[in-house]
Amino acid sequence: xxxxxxxxxxxxxxxxxxxxxxxxxxxxxxxxxxxxxxxxxxxxxxxxxxxxxxxxxxxxxxxxxxxxxxxxxxxxxxxxxxxxxxxxxxxxxxxxxxxxxxxxxxxxxxxxxxxxxxxxxxxxxxxxxxxxxxxxxxxxxxxxxxxxxxxxxxxxxxxxxxxxxxxxxxxxxxxxxxxxxxxxxxxxxxxxxxxxxxxxxxxxxxxxxxxxxxxxxxxxxxxxxxxxxxxxxxxxxxxxxxxxxxxxxxxxxxxxxxxxxxxxxxxxxxxxxxxxxxxxxxxxxxxxxxxxxxxxxxxxxxxxxxxxxxxxxxxxxxxxxxxxxxxxxxxxxxxxxxxxxxxxxxxxxxxxxxxxxxxxxxxxxxxxxxxxxxxxxxxxxxxxxxxxxxxxxxxxxxxxxxxxxxxxxxxxxxxxxxxxxxxxxxxxxxxxxxxxxxxxxxxxxxxxxxxxxxxxxxxxxxxxxxxxxxxxxxxxxxxxxxxxxxxxxxxxxxxxxxxxxxxxxxxxxxxxxxxxxxxxxxxxxxxxxxxxxxxxxxxxxxxxxxxxxxxxxxxx
Numbered sequence: 001x002x003x004x005x006x007x008x009x010x011x012x013x014x015x016x017x018x019x020x021x022x023x024x025x026x027x028x029x030x031x032x033x034x035x036x037x038x039x040x041x042x043x044x045x046x047x048x049x050x051x052x053x054x055x056x057x058x059x060x061x062x063x064x065x066x067x068x069x070x071x072x073x074x075x076x077x078x079x080x081x082x083x084x085x086x087x088x089x090x091x092x093x094x095x096x097x098x099x100x101x102x103x104x105x106x107x108x109x110x111x112x113x114x115x116x117x118x119x120x121x122x123x124x125x126x127x128x129x130x131x132x133x134x135x136x137x138x139x140x141x142x143x144x145x146x147x148x149x150x151x152x153x154x155x156x157x158x159x160x161x162x163x164x165x166x167x168x169x170x171x172x173x174x175x176x177x178x179x180x181x182x183x184x185x186x187x188x189x190x191x192x193x194x195x196x197x198x199x200x201x202x203x204x205x206x207x208x209x210x211x212x213x214x215x216x217x218x219x220x221x222x223x224x225x226x227x228x229x230x231x232x233x234x235x236x237x238x239x240x241x242x243x244x245x246x247x248x249x250x251x252x253x254x255x256x257x258x259x260x261x262x263x264x265x266x267x268x269x270x271x272x273x274x275x276x277x278x279x280x281x282x283x284x285x286x287x288x289x290x291x292x293x294x295x296x297x298x299x300x301x302x303x304x305x306x307x308x309x310x311x312x313x314x315x316x317x318x319x320x321x322x323x324x325x326x327x328x329x330x331x332x333x334x335x336x337x338x339x340x341x342x343x344x345x346x347x348x349x350x351x352x353x354x355x356x357x358x359x360x361x362x363x364x365x366x367x368x369x370x371x372x373x374x375x376x377x378x379x380x381x382x383x384x385x386x387x388x389x390x391x392x393x394x395x396x397x398x399x400x401x402x403x404x405x406x407x408x409x410x411x412x413x414x415x416x417x418x419x420x421x422x423x424x425x426x427x428x429x430x431x432x433x434x435x436x437x438x439x440x441x442x443x444x445x446x447x448x449x450x451x452x453x454x455x456x457x458x459x460x461x462x463x464x465x466x467x468x469x470x471x472x473x474x475x476x477x478x479x480x481x482x483x484x485x486x487x488x489x490x491x492x493x494x495x496x497x498x499x500x501x502x503x504x505x506x507x508x509x510x511x512x513x514x515x516x517x518x519x520x521x522x523x524x525x526x527x528x529x530x531x532x533x534x535x536x537x538x539x540x541x542x543x544x545x546x547x548x549x550x551x552x553x554x555x556x
Contacts, residue, residue, distance in 0.1 A: 008036040010054040183277040205344035243271035299368035310339040319353040383418035416461025463503040480514035487528035512550040
């Protein structure tokens with residue numbers, strides 16, 4: 001029987017749980033679990049403490065049997081009053097038996113290492129080794145024992161996806177974890193774990209053994225949101241617990257005595273300190289994600305819309321077929337994890353993450369494989385539809401990059417001259433054509449920073465699109481604001497060769513009309529138009545004077 005098996009047997013005989021035994025020894029539950037699994041060994045102090053708790057001798061616990069005749073008959077123990085003789089004789093032998101056990105576990109693998117390498121024992125090599133030597137004639141692989149490469153420090157290699165001992169017992173004992181180990185063995189793949197003042201906690205998606213907060217110390221930091229579902233006995237709950245946000249379903253069957261069940265649908269975070277069982281957290285490098293999860297990952301294009309978890313460039317998804325849609329999602333921004341999501345049983349099952357070579361691609365040899373990329377089916381999009389799409393992306397998509405924002409603005413201002421205002425209204429919600437047009441006009445009015453190209457696009461829309469009715473008045477107001485903010489750029493755009501004289505007259509009329517009766521606007525525009533003549537070329541001066549004159553005439 002191994003030491004770990006002995007500890008488990010004695011613990012069960014005493015009726016202790018792992019948590020209760022850990023409390024007696026002032027160590028973590030994970031440390032006890034590792035001792036019992038043979039993944040690490042208790043140090044001398046903990047070995048003696050275990051012997052006291054289990055009411056056995058340390059040598060019996062360590063599996064060492066001594067014959068009374070082999071003990072030194074001349075060795076004496078100072079007598080102490082009220083202490084049984086048998087106990088006096090067993091104190092020191094028990095202590096040294098445990099110490100001898102630990103010493104053997106320490107020195108044997110070092111001797112094997114010296115035989116292989118012929119090197120000298122480093123000064124600190126006698127500490128930090130908990131491996132035993134394989135049997136003669138057998139390799140370490142054949143015995144199931146982990147091998148520490150020559151020259152290593154006695155800790156798991158950096159390339160090994162094994163986390164440090166969360167209990168701290170490895171630091172206490174200096175023991176190397178014999179086989180590679182990670183919390184995956186206890187938590188599965190679809191969980192997040194974190195350290196609190198009471199130790200490690202974790203939350204795994206799926207059905208829970210207890211109601212919220214599911215056996216953790218999580219507390220709501222905002223009012224919990226509750227939504228009805230299509231099933232009368234089930235409600236959807238969304239609760240923020242500081243850095244973690246949970247979505248879970250609460251099910252209560254009809255009847256006063258019916259049990260209540262809760263199912264965690266997703267756990268998300270954008271804050272460091274919460275890690276997957278393979279040790280990836282917010283802030284981890286993208287290469288570390290690829291190293292620890294490898295080709296089991298799927299590369300997915302970034303999310304769009306208002307409900308994205310965080311700004312990101314793309315995603316990696318760990319969703320094996322056997323998980324039926326349950327997934328770990330890594331949101332990547334600038335080469336690092338920006339957000340984590342554990343999602344349970346997506347409604348679409350495996351189809352939710354199946355590779356399609358359009359939006360989801362396989363990972364091969366540690367990199368996304370785009371070799372079979374398929375372009376999405378092309379739909380003919382005219383200028384009016386392009387403006388509608390760009391405006392709603394700017395309004396609703398929380399995951400736009402600076403380059404994408406620039407492109408959408410460019411699409412709007414370049415296509416104002418081609419816009420079909422009446423067709424644009426029909427692209428929105430049925431029966432709300434005017435509201436749809438007003439959304440665009442209001443967006444244009446809110447743009448207080450304009451480039452020279454955007455001013456040109458604004459003027460082209462005034463004289464070339466099919467606006468009519470109430471639209472020109474609202475549009476002209478935006479033009480006058482642009483003229484007041486950028487009078488020189490406005491005149492230079494107006495005088496550009498791309499506009500005909502007839503188009504310039506339309507711009508003059510609309511701008512002057514919008515300025516009529518607005519003394520403040522006139523006071524901002526006129527001094528700039530009639531000021532330093534060196535601001536304009538001769539051709540531009542003609543139109544600067546024409547605009548100033550038209551504003552004065554309309555105002556009077």
